[in-house]
Amino acid sequence: MKTLLFASLLVLGLAGCATPPETSSSLVDRQELKVDPDIIYAADVTELFQKRVEQPGGGSLLQVQFAVEARSDADMAWKVTWFDANGMVVQGVGEGYRKATLLTGQTRYFTATAPHERVASFQLHLREPR
Template identity: 25%
Template sequence: MKYLVPLLAVCLLAACSSRPTTSGIGVEQASAQYQQQLKVDNPDLAKKLAITDVKTRQTNQLTDVVVTLSSQYKKSQYLQYQFTWYDADGFVIKGNHSPWQALTLFGFANMQLPGLAPTSDAVTFSLAVREVSTEAQEFKK
């Protein structure tokens, strides 16, 4: 009985580990796997975002994706995102960028972003994300 309490405490601490695991893959490992698909020009913003999951399927011969974008930051972020599609040789499919879409990503939240390839030639993608200014814009005459 005297060994049961310390053993139980160790098991509880192990269960409350700070690194969540899903399907046997740690979030940090999954995030690193998808980071090449995330394009952020602002280094400060890049530290606050991660792609933690990508699901793909074929719909009417087009690649259909759902990207999970995760906030690594405690405050809300006001963003825009855009998919860019590439062919099998890695070339951008010209003229087929998706439009910029508005997104509010709350602190430490996850958001699923859907994308559909514009042609059947598209086999992969990148996701560009940029910050939207929340300051009032003044127009001077």
């Protein structure tokens, strides 16, 4: 009985120490570019641009373009996650990573367009496919 009480208190104590998740309405300071260490050895992100593409009849869509320069032959996977003005995820067409192959010295340019006009920000993730 004592053990059970002690364990419960310990769990409650640890839960109290845990970092609380961001719950306020203020925007989380989210990195626009996340590159996994595995891919850094083989390639560099040399450019990351964003612009709003004006739509006929009003409105605009966020468009992202980035350039990757390869130091050696490499495979990479990338994905853009879209967020609205409140920081909530806006679902895109696919959920998976897009694969790309880079040749040594090659610079490749990739573009992604937001799935909805309410998209206000993004996060680009580059990783090495297993």
